[in-house]
Amino acid sequence: MHAVDARLAEFGEGIFNDLPCAVAALVFRMMRLSFEGGWIVGGKIDLTFRRPVGVHDFCVAKGTVVEKLPEADGKTRVVCEVSVETEKGVQAIVGKCSGVVG
16 A cells, blocks of 8 residues: 555545645635635635545535724725534634735
């Protein structure tokens, strides 16, 4: 057995190898829908990948506003705590994101 396969075998199913792209894309989409251009032009992101996601896992991105900061141009930066959770409630990704409004 390949060394990587042996490490992943403990999870009992296939692991989604494109985790950084595909699962994190749920957060990117949530932020784009919430902040539109304020995410695309002024968005910031800091994510931690905590757990692997199985090939058949259903995942949901969640976000909560935790802070509002004034920007120099009169706009407001809205900071959110974000996560991606599986249907079992396991947090695969956690972190903070922000977008600009106003």
